[in-house]
Amino acid sequence: MFIRTENFQTFIRLYPAVACILAIQSVLWIFCKLPIHSVILWGDAVTGYNLGVANGEWWRLITPIFLHAGFAHLLFNSMSIFLFAPALERLLGKARFLLVYVGSGIIGNVGTYFTESLDYVHVGASGAIFGLFGVYLYMVLYRKELIDQENSKMIITLLVVAVLMTFINSNINVMAHLFGLVGGFVLSFLCVQKKERRF
Template sequence: MFIRTENFQTFIRLYPVVTFILALQAVLWLFFSLPAHSVVLWRDTVTGYNLGVANGEWWRLITPILLHAGFTHLLFNSMSIFLFAPALERMLGKARFLLVYAGSGIIGNIGTYVTEPLDYVHVGASGAIFGLFGVYLFMVLFRNELIGQEHSKMIITLLAFAVLMSFINSNINMMAHLFGLCGGFLLSFLCVQKKERRY
């Protein structure tokens, strides 16, 4: 379930939304890494910035999901998406998976806006990724037949570790993680259907 054995072409065919997300955030990271002054200015208009949201720049609740602070940040989040997102895209379908992923990220950013000071700046897909864990948590609690006992134990262990790290690491947007997790869990009531089949 969480071990990828597909070749490149098969991965793209089976998981087109995951592939698009991974490619888009990589392209955006490369673009915003350019030293051009205009690029830096444009990046400043799409990062998560609570004061900007307060001034009506609503897109800042969406665009930070695809942006990253550095290569390590991008790599870590991309690996998390690569490992944990494909199974959900297959189980939920492209539209519902995208709804959960984007919706959780937006909920995480709304939570950041509500709880953090106005000068708070943030980027990253972590809220959306935690939303995926929220879906898995929903399955563990209510639809265990979709993932099995072995994967359920793994998910609980990984989630506990991830939440713990959110509290320990001061550089992490803890509110995006927690709100994204809750968002994914709540969206599961809408997106995980009774007819869903095991991955």
């Protein structure tokens, strides 16, 4: 379920939405590293910034999902998406998968806006990734026929570790993680259909 054995071309063909997300955030990370004044200004205009949102810059609730602070941040989140997102794209289909992913990220950023100070700045896909775990948690609790016991135990273990690390590590947008998790769980009631087949 979480083991990737596909080659590059097969991965893109089977999981186009996941591949697109990985490509977009990688290209944006490289782009934002260009030492060009206009690029730097653009980067400042699209990061998550609560005061900007308060001033009507609503896109800041969306764009941070695809931006990352450093290479390690990008690599860790990309690996998480690479491992855990394909199974959900296969289960839900491209449209519902993207709804859960982007929707959870937005919910995480909205939660950040309402719970953090106006000078709070953030970027990263973690809220959306936690949304994916919210879908898996929903299946573990309510749709046991979709996921076997071994994978259920793995999901619960990974989720517990991820939540603990959220509170242990510094420079973590805790609210995005928690609201993203809840967002993915709630969106599952709309996106996980009765006709889905088991992994």
